[in-house]
Amino acid sequence: MKIPKRIQPLVDEGLVDEVLRPLMSGKEADVYVVRCAGEIRCAKIYKEADKRSFKKAVEYREGRKGRNSRRSRAMEKGSKFGRQEQEQAWQNAEVDALYRLAYAGVRVPQPYGCFDGVLLMELITDDKGFVAPRLNDVTLTAEQAQIDHKKVMKDVQLMLCAGLIHGDLSEFNVLLDHTGPVIIDLPQAVDAAANNNAKRMLERDVNNMTQFYGQYAPEILSTRYGKEMWALFESGKLTPDTELTGQFAESDKAANVDSVLAEIQAAFDEEQDRKERILQANEED
């Protein structure tokens, strides 16, 4: 097929041998099937910022660092240079996340670099070699839903241990290959430790997946992996090997208030004692 303008520089550089066909045209990106170094891969071309529909970029961006302070300041100010930097940061965030997650053992497409706003990665296929379906295009047995839900929860745990939260995880951003679920679409991945929205996003990601798999195996609906993971993560106890239960007891707020009140009372009593001692000492003088 005719080479799309944005892929031409990669062809000129010898990074892409041939563009085979368009695969998907999404809201944020166009995806093509390409041939590189004799292998079939896919190329994801990010749309320009003004053509993207992503409304909540600010929410996601929080905690992301520019590579140096001049860049960070420019990004904050929103100058032309700053916008270019932001665009670069957005495009690099996905390839960075893919490398980091593949290394952490999460099943994601193997990345092969991002050049001029084009991400090259493994094409996920099913057992017959056809492009893998998205989760929302398949139906599952209860047993398969159980197994895959567990697998996705484990992947979310591994991601969190690697310091990342997907931020847009749903049945539209998970593909199904012959080994099970494969997580895709990560330009908005959130820094788990630096972003104030991290907890909320983690819970939303987990809930989306729990709702999806819960359609096929309703017992999944009562699991609380998001809250369990976050509590462990926050207290520095979550590791890739932690065996999660899917259960979480909400902390009893009344009990907490009581213990805070008891502490205030104790501090107050101590202060009274101190004053009394001073008074007594003065009287003794």
Ligand SMILES: Nc1ncnc2c1ncn2[C@@H]1O[C@H](COP(=O)(O)OP(=O)(O)O)[C@@H](O)[C@H]1O
């Ligand atoms: N590595 C891949 N292998 C196979 N299909 C893919 C791959 N990456 C993306 N796709 C297809 O392209 C679609 C859009 O990609 P995605 O990364 O989700 O971008 P968008 O931001 O447009 O949603 C996906 O829903 C999927 O169907």
Ligand SMILES: [Mg+2]
């Ligand atoms: Mg998507």
